[in-house]
Amino acid sequence: MDARYKSREIERRSLDVDGLKRSFLEWLVYSVGKDARAATRRDWFHTVALAVRDRLVDRWMDTTRTYYQQDAKRVYYLSLEFLIGRLLTNSLANLGITDQCRQALDRIGLNLDDVVEAEPDAALGNGGLGRLAACFLDSMASEALPGYGYGIRYEFGLFEQRFEHGWQVEYPEQWLQFGNPWEFPRPEVLYPVQFYGRVEEFRDSVGERAYRWVDAERVLAMAYDTPVVGYGGDTINTLRLWSARATRDFNFGHFNDGAYMKAVEQKVLTENLSRVLYPNDATEGGKELRLKQEYFFTSASLQDILRRYLQHHSNFDSLPDKAAIQLNDTHPAIGIAELMRLLVDQHGVTWDKAWDITRATFSYTNHTLLPEALEAWPVRMMERVLPRHMQIIYEINAKFLNRSKARAAGDNGRLSRLSLIDERGDRRVRMGNLAFLGSHKVNGVSALHTELMKQTVFADFHAEFPERINNKTNGITPRRWLHQANQPLAALITSRIGNGWIKDLSQISALAEKADDLVFREEFRRAKRKNKKRLAAYIARQTGVDVQVDSLFDVQVKRMHEYKRQLLNILQAIALYNEMRDNPTVSWVPVTKIFAGKAAPSYHMAKLIIKLINDVAKVVNHDPSVHDNLKIVLLPNYNVTAAEIIMPAADLSEQISTAGMEASGTGNMKLALNGALTIGTLDGANVEIREHVGDDNIFIFGLTAEEVNDLRASGGFNPRDVIASNPSLKRALDMISTGVFSPDDPHRYHPILQAxxxxxxxxxxxxxxxxxxxxxxxxxxxxxxxxxxxxxxILNTANMGWFSSDRTIMEYATEIWDVHPVKPEHPAETET
Incomplete structure (x- = not known):
């Protein structure tokens, strides 16, 4: 090999300070096309990202090559969301070159933190579902498991949240405006995805009845790949996202006729499929777009999985032995009907054999017990948009119900509940039932949630398949949520117990013995105060509100939803405000109430609660009678980067959902790991957090899930009686109802009071x-x-080791997927 090229290869893999510095300067000129004197902060971000990406590519290819060579069984994680956050800090930390990069930039006259600030959050998710998926990708790579993520490359994501006069207003989240240096476009990886049309019956070559889907509209799914770096950098897996492309971008005939908009109409309509996460489904068009999105990415992913499998195999008998497909919630559940279609219609597999293969390949994670969140699509819409899939679902359902009749012993009510079709009113396809029936394992995400699944939404299915439901309590990656997000605390922990906890979080239990060490406690407080100062500065920038760093930072950050009960929190804040005004001579503990979270665009009650929080904050924060004893802030546009600032600074973690309604939660884990004490109900993973941190180190309140069910079933609960018996609550509600917080519109909050x-x-x-x-x-x-x-x-942090997503992923690997670690070989590095 020519020496010039060999040295260039070495340069691109160099991890030392000098090598990084030379790469940065080279990339700035030859790839970004800027002189150092003219380069903006964004230019430097792209420069550093591309140079760091260089150091990933060889190992990424080695990883993929090893999987192919060993024909390893792989995990395919299908999720509509991947809330991955910024990738520069994550890649540097997992490669172990953060300090080297910082020094290299310092020699150029730049600050790494300033460069990092120029990276936008990838707008690929909304809340816990997407952040969990990102944690799982990190853990799969860190545990050397062959894993792929599949999702949609949203052009605008969910939305950018701003507050105008206290109301949430949605704007496009333009995270791709200046390009994405981490992704690799794959224009050669294109799969056709069909919609509409009709189904034609015919006889195949041996005279059997067969079907073909004809006269359908076609779009193309194009792949974009992002490397997922495991801790240590040995294993680098892939997140493959799909972008919609039209089969024909431009119609010359329409253009020449002067119909310029019509010339590009098909392109625009097609690309809407990958434009926005969770389009507003309050309209029929929005519902249909969401269904099409789900099928679009699921179909492309399954075609890709089968293409990869067929490179090594001539039939599909071994598909369950080589591919484990995990459905993250019901969004990709249409994949069960799609795999049946691909196997039966396109590859000639017999129905019964295809069903056995499908069921052995899929597994399904349920994330909710809320009936409205268990997707159910109108049959008429499914018949129009996906006619062949509706036929397949009918056949799956008929065969299943025929087999279940004997066990049901004439119980038509049970058969009705088991059916994939809800026959009441506007007939609907129950995607949760389809996901359950088409999977060999179904898991909940906390111990309580899994038990409630068996008793409620899947009680009849559990009776049919008593071995199918299992529990996999969620976890979080300690790399992102402590090592990277909380550097002051991470450095303190490492100084005492070494850095083994980053890879094996169970080692953090060694901190428990430090809880009675006065010196360590002082250093722990100092780390927390440093994080609180950073958050206070962020709050001032975002809202203009100055908060006391030494006040109790009381944090509730999560999606806005009535069951998560931000309303309970703000009502208590009003009651506390009244107490402080009534008792000005009392020495109060200063409290800063910190909220953050987005409401779905069509969720009017959640948006009204956002307005209420902002209205209460405006009154409280400007009332001199409470001095600085109480401040309330609602931070806009909550995302991963904001969470990385908020979580390390929190003192009190609000996990106050109505018991029995939160599946698990992962914010509760992040906050506790960072040393916040939890105030919460016995809901979701709070139950297990209490078991691990101890009753004395958590504030538990409220009705249990069983008590909630009993109260609702009894019909004896009268909220007006409760309000009348609690003067503090009545006063708070009276203030809301009389317009104390909304003098411009005293009746604004009537819907909340009515509810x-x-x-x-x-x-x-x-x-x-x-x-x-x-x-x-x-x-x-x-x-x-x-x-x-x-x-x-300290005891909260020390006892959170079990909540690592590494533990969760290895439980999936051994108990659901039957997938084993594969250590990649890196021959290129050995040669150089």
Whole structure:
């Protein structure tokens, strides 16, 4: 090999300071096309990202090559969301070159933190579902498991949230405006995806009845690949995202006729498929677009999986032995009908054999017990948009119900509940039932959630298939959520117990013995205060509100939803505000209430709660009678980067959902790992967090899931009686109803008051209010004793080792997927 090219190869893999510096300067000129004197911060970000990407590519290709050579069984994780956050800090940390990169930039006269700030968050998700998927990708790569993520490359993601006069307003989230240096476009990887048309019956070569889908509209799915770096950089897996392309971008005939918009109409309509995450489904068109999105990415992914499988195999008998397909919620559940279509219609596999293969290949993670969140598509829409799939679903359903009749013993109610078709009213396809029936394993995401699955939404299926449901409590990656997000605490932990905890979080339990060490407690507080100063500065930039760094940072950051009960939190804040005004001479514990989260565009009640929080904050923050004892802030556009600033600074973690309604939660894990004490109901993974951190180190309040069910079943709960018996709650609600917080529109919050009273208070805000206030008071009392608070905070961090996503992923690997670690070989590095 020519020496010039060999040295260039070495240069592109160099991880030392000098090599990185030379790469940065070279990339700036020859790839970004800028002189150092003219380069902007964004130019430098692209430069550094491309140079770091260079150092990934060889190992990425080695990883993929090893999987092919060993014909390893692979995991294919199908998810509509991947909330991956910024990739520069993640890649540097997992490669172990953060310090080298910082020094290299320093020699050029740049600051790494400034460069990082120029990277936009990838707008590929919304909340816990997408962040969990990102954690799982990190853990699969870190545990050397052959894993691929499949999703959609959204042009605008969900939306950028801004507040105008306190109301949420949605704007396009233009994260791709200046390009994405981490992705590799694959224009040669194109798969056709069909919609509409009709199904034609015919006889195949042996006279059997067969079907073909004809006269359909076609779009193309084009792949974009992003490397997923495992900790240590040995294994680098792939996130493959699909972008929609028209089969014909431009119609010359229309253009020449002067119909310029019509000339590109097909291109625009097609590309809408990958434009926005969760299009507003309040309209029929929005519902149809969402269904098409789900089928679009699922079909492309399955075609890609089968293409990869067929490179090594001549039939599909071994597909379950070589591919494990995980459905992250019901969004990709149409994949069960699609795999049947591909196997039966395109590859000539017999129905029964195809069904056995399909069921052995798929597994399904359920994330919700809320009936409205278990997708159900109108049959008429499915018949029009995906006619062949509707036929397949009918056949799957008929065969299943015929087999179940004997066990049902004439119980038509049970057969109706088991059916894939809800026959009541506007007939609908139950995607949760389809996902359950077409998978060999179905898992919940916390111990409580899994048990409730068996008792509620899948009770009849559990009776049919008692071995199918299992639990896989969620976890979080310690790389992103402690090592990278909380550098002051991470450095302190490593100084005491070494850095093994980054890869094996169970080692963090060694910190427990430090909880009684006065010196360590002081250093722990110092790390927390540094993080709080950073968050306080962020709050000032984002909202203009100055908060006390030494106040109790009380944090509720999550998707806005009635069951998550941001309303309960703000009602307690109003009650606390009233107490402070009534008792100005009391020495109050200063409290800063911090909210963040987006409401779905069509979720009017959640958007009204956002407005209420902002209205209350405006009054409280400008009232001199409470001094700085209470501040309320609602941060806009909550995303991964904001979470990385908020989580390390939190003192109190709000996990206050109505018991029995939160599947798991992962924000609760992130906050506890970073030393926040939890105030919460016994819901989701809070139950397991309490088991691990201990009853004395968590503030539990409220009704249990069983008590919630009993209360609702009894019909004896009258929220008006509860309100009348609680003067503090009644006063807070009266202030809202009389326009204290909305003088321009005193009746603005009538829907909230109506829901809490005549509406029956479905989420039991009033029922839990008194107990919640007592738990809040206990937290404030404890916060006065900083030594004891810190001791409990240390024990929270020390006892969170079990909640690593590495543990969760290895449970999936051994108990569901039957996938084993594969260590890649890196021959290119050996040669150089």
């Amino acid at each position: 809490l009273t005549d509406g029956g208070d479905h989420f039991l805000v009033t029922a839990d209010f008194s107990d919640y206030c007592q738990a809040q008071q206990a937290a404030m009392d404890l916060y006065r004793d900083q030594e004891e608070w810190t001791r409990k905070a």
